[in-house]
Amino acid sequence: MSSLNQDIIVADPLLIIESDAGFAELMCSTLNACGHSCRKGTCGQDAFEWLATNSASLIILDYSLPDMSGSSFIEKIRTLGIEIPFVMVTASNDAGLAVAMMKSGACDFIIKDASFLDRLPAVVARALQEQKTLRQLQSAEMSLRLSETRLARAQKIARMGSWEWNLASGDIYWSDELYRIFGLPVGLPETITIDWLHTLINPLDLVAFKKAARNAIRGGSALDINYRIVSGDDGEIVVNSQGEIEYDESGNACLLSGTTLDITARIKAESEIQQLINYDSLTGLPNRSLLHDRLHLAIAQASREKQLLAVLMLDLDRFKDINETMGHRAGDKLLKAVAKRLQVCLRDSDTLARLGGDEYVAILIDVSHEEGITTVAKKILAVVSEPFYIDGTEIFSTCSIGIAVYPMDGEDSHTLLKHADLAMYQAKGADRNVFQFFSREMNNLALERMMMENSMRRGLERGEFFLVYQPQVDGRTGKIFGMEALIRWRHPDMGMLAPDRFISLAEGNGLIIPLGEWVLRTACHQNKAWQDQGFPPVRVAVNLSAKQLGQYHLDEVVAATLLETGLDPEWLELELTESVIMKDAEQNAVLLKKFKEMGISLAIDDFGTGYSSLSYLKNFPITRLKIDRSFVRDITTNPDDAAIARIIIDIAHSLNLSVIAEGVETRAQMQFLSFNNCVEMQGYLFSRPVPAEEFTELLRNGLKV
Ligand code: C2E
Numbered sequence: 107m108s109s110l111n112q113d114i115i116v117a118d119p120l121l122i123i124e125s126d127a128g129f130a131e132l133m134c135s136t137l138n139a140c141g142h143s144c145r146k147g148t149c150g151q152d153a154f155e156w157l158a159t160n161s162a163s164l165i166i167l168d169y170s171l172p173d174m175s176g177s178s179f180i181e182k183i184r185t186l187g188i189e190i191p192f193v194m195v196t197a198s199n200d201a202g203l204a205v206a207m208m209k210s211g212a213c214d215f216i217i218k219d220a221s222f223l224d225r226l227p228a229v230v231a232r233a234l235q236e237q238k239t240l241r242q243l244q245s246a247e248m249s250l251r252l253s254e255t256r257l258a259r260a261q262k263i264a265r266m267g268s269w270e271w272n273l274a275s276g277d278i279y280w281s282d283e284l285y286r287i288f289g290l291p292v293g294l295p296e297t298i299t300i301d302w303l304h305t306l307i308n309p310l311d312l313v314a315f316k317k318a319a320r321n322a323i324r325g326g327s328a329l330d331i332n333y334r335i336v337s338g339d340d341g342e343i344v345v346n347s348q349g350e351i352e353y354d355e356s357g358n359a360c361l362l363s364g365t366t367l368d369i370t371a372r373i374k375a376e377s378e379i380q381q382l383i384n385y386d387s388l389t390g391l392p393n394r395s396l397l398h399d400r401l402h403l404a405i406a407q408a409s410r411e412k413q414l415l416a417v418l419m420l421d422l423d424r425f426k427d428i429n430e431t432m433g434h435r436a437g438d439k440l441l442k443a444v445a446k447r448l449q450v451c452l453r454d455s456d457t458l459a460r461l462g463g464d465e466y467v468a469i470l471i472d473v474s475h476e477e478g479i480t481t482v483a484k485k486i487l488a489v490v491s492e493p494f495y496i497d498g499t500e501i502f503s504t505c506s507i508g509i510a511v512y513p514m515d516g517e518d519s520h521t522l523l524k525h526a527d528l529a530m531y532q533a534k535g536a537d538r539n540v541f542q543f544f545s546r547e548m549n550n551l552a553l554e555r556m557m558m559e560n561s562m563r564r565g566l567e568r569g570e571f572f573l574v575y576q577p578q579v580d581g582r583t584g585k586i587f588g589m590e591a592l593i594r595w596r597h598p599d600m601g602m603l604a605p606d607r608f609i610s611l612a613e614g615n616g617l618i619i620p621l622g623e624w625v626l627r628t629a630c631h632q633n634k635a636w637q638d639q640g641f642p643p644v645r646v647a648v649n650l651s652a653k654q655l656g657q658y659h660l661d662e663v664v665a666a667t668l669l670e671t672g673l674d675p676e677w678l679e680l681e682l683t684e685s686v687i688m689k690d691a692e693q694n695a696v697l698l699k700k701f702k703e704m705g706i707s708l709a710i711d712d713f714g715t716g717y718s719s720l721s722y723l724k725n726f727p728i729t730r731l732k733i734d735r736s737f738v739r740d741i742t743t744n745p746d747d748a749a750i751a752r753i754i755i756d757i758a759h760s761l762n763l764s765v766i767a768e769g770v771e772t773r774a775q776m777q778f779l780s781f782n783n784c785v786e787m788q789g790y791l792f793s794r795p796v797p798a799e800e801f802t803e804l805l806r807n808g809l810k811v
């Protein structure tokens with residue numbers, strides 16, 4: 107492009123295309139004087155060639171070129187995709203041409219007249235300025251559009267939506283991504299209200315959500331809350347919303363805006379990580395690390411509540427053999443099955459962990475004495491020694507348990523675990539399938555209890571138990587109208603034992619059931635024997651414990667006993683304490699009704715010491731109240747006791763019940779009771795509980811009072 111002046115190369119020159127070279131030179135120097143740099147060309151073709159590799163900020167175009175018209179030049183550079191603004195220059199003063207050129211995109215139109223060169227710089231400056239403004243606008247628009255797409259893309263990638271809540275109008279705006287997160291078609295519903303939003307939130311999280319929003323709006327604190335929402339296809343997802351308040355000029359909160367992020371995957375990953383960190387992958391039980399945490403917490407709680415806490419360290423006996431003979435997979439199955447059985451022995455509040463291998467640890471909390479621990483340990487030994495069925499094979503296994511008790515055997519988790527472990531090795535050394543306490547005292551207590559249990563079992567077989575009978579007397583006449591059967595144990599080593607030495611033990615180990623049945627049978631049998639011997643019939647009262655009431659079909663046991671011994675039900679009375687009845691009031695009401703229908707009397711033992719509510723008396727078919735010994739003892743000296751005794755007597759009479767006083771030892775007591783209309787009495791004043799042979803004498807000869 108020879109005719110173009112190439113001596114100055116700047117980024118942004120003006121391109122003058124003018125057929126008249128002299129005129130072009132004039133234009134060029136005028137514009138140069140105003141600080142522009144210019145290129146000149148005299149025909150269209152030259153200009154195209156130059157524009158193929160260069161750019162101009164503005165074209166000043168002569169309409170009549172030697173090789174083409176101005177409009178065909180414009181058309182041509184358009185088809186080449188060149189977007190350069192241009193100002194038309196023409197000699198003819200033609201308004202029609204001017205309009206046509208402006209329509210085809212010219213910035214301006216300038217006529218070659220006398221003042222042309224004076225006007226040229228202003229026209230060029232205006233065109234360039236317009237161009238600049240246009241570019242700025244375009245670029246602003248472009249960057250806005252770009253940042254919008256970027257934001258939308260970022261939101262999509264992050265599963266994050268944005269929102270605005272206009273607090274004055276209540277209008278809520280959601281970004282497209284937010285609809286997607288909520289599993290809704292974008293833009294639907296069109297109007298979002300806060301009430302509608304509430305319906306999407308899991309009801310369990312709604313209160314917290316509302317509270318967080320309220321705190322943000324009223325208190326100005328930043329909103330930051332996780333909550334679950336019911337989402338279209340995926341069911342429930344977890345989101346995190348963060349937002350900030352904006353205020354108007356008067357300082358009122360006007361807008362709450364922020365972002366909502368789908369954190370379902372993160373939460374899931376976190377909980378999976380927690381699971382990996384804290385749980386044993388084979389059994390799903392807490393692992394060593396979580397065990398330490400739990401033990402730590404349990405110790406703090408036990409110390410606060412002044413309770414004991416037991417750590418049971420458990421190891422399967424001969425697990426190695428099983429693993430070797432049956433393979434690791436069978437071994438794994440066994441470990442899982444053991445875990446399941448162990449869990450059954452524990453309460454929900456206890457912790458069962460697996461330390462690895464065949465070692466488990468149980469933490470028992472809320473234990474008040476050694477007995478509770480022993481019971482669990484025995485249960486564990488029992489369930490583990492039941493056969494397992496693994497892959498169709500019966501496997502027999504046992505375990506050894508070492509027990510350390512807080513606070514005696516250690517006050518921190520480390521010591522307790524160490525001592526439980528030591529005790530466990532002792533247990534293994536001594537004998538398998540046993541448990542061993544770390545401390546000697548605990549061991550002795552447990553041993554004593556077990557020995558007692560064994561000797562009780564033996565005692566039952568060998569007939570070491572026997573009954574004594576205490577007469578129940580009409581205080582006015584001194585006549586025996588009944589008797590209470592009370593148990594005694596002639597222990598081969600310990601001598602005569604009263605019931606308080608063994609009844610609660612028997613309740614704990616379940617022996618109360620056979621023992622209670624034996625008492626019932628013996629008492630009924632004896633009573634029938636006296637009748638058969640010709641003595642006028644008198645009623646026999648038998649004490650029942652709570653465990654017996656809970657026994658399945660106690661009514662049938664009683665009925666069978668009466669049938670077996672031939673005693674008429676009217677001569678049997680069952681004694682229950684208030685607390686025993688109330689322990690399972692609904693079920694007992696049914697049971698007691700059955701007794702009543704059978705014709706058996708029911709007495710409330712130790713009346714006045716248990717429940718203060720008397721309403722239950724109406725709901726149970728009771729025949730007799732027994733005023734507790736403790737009130738009778740000071741009845742003549744303590745006005746309170748006297749008052750209580752009087753009230754009990756009144757209650758009994760008004761409910762049409764019989765009333766008997768226990769523990770009557772003196773004449774004064776007898777007189778007080780008689781005076782207050784309680785004529786039935788039982789106590790040392792009349793007779794101590796005596797063996798059957800002696801009672802026969804009482805029946806024969808009467809009482810000597
Ligand atoms: P309980 O049913 O209230 O029996 C009355 C207790 O008071 C008996 O004590 C009796 O010997 C004692 N006693 C009687 N008169 C007097 C007296 O004038 N003064 C004093 N200080 N005591 C008197 P025992 O035989 O030692 O029985 C204690 C408790 O053991 C009984 O209280 C009863 O709850 C329970 N028990 C006794 N035998 C059996 C039984 O066969 N089965 C069940 N489940 N519990 C029984």
Ligand code: MG
Nearest residue numbers: 590649681711
């Ligand atoms: Mg009694």
Ligand code: MG
Nearest residue numbers: 711712732768
């Ligand atoms: Mg009593």
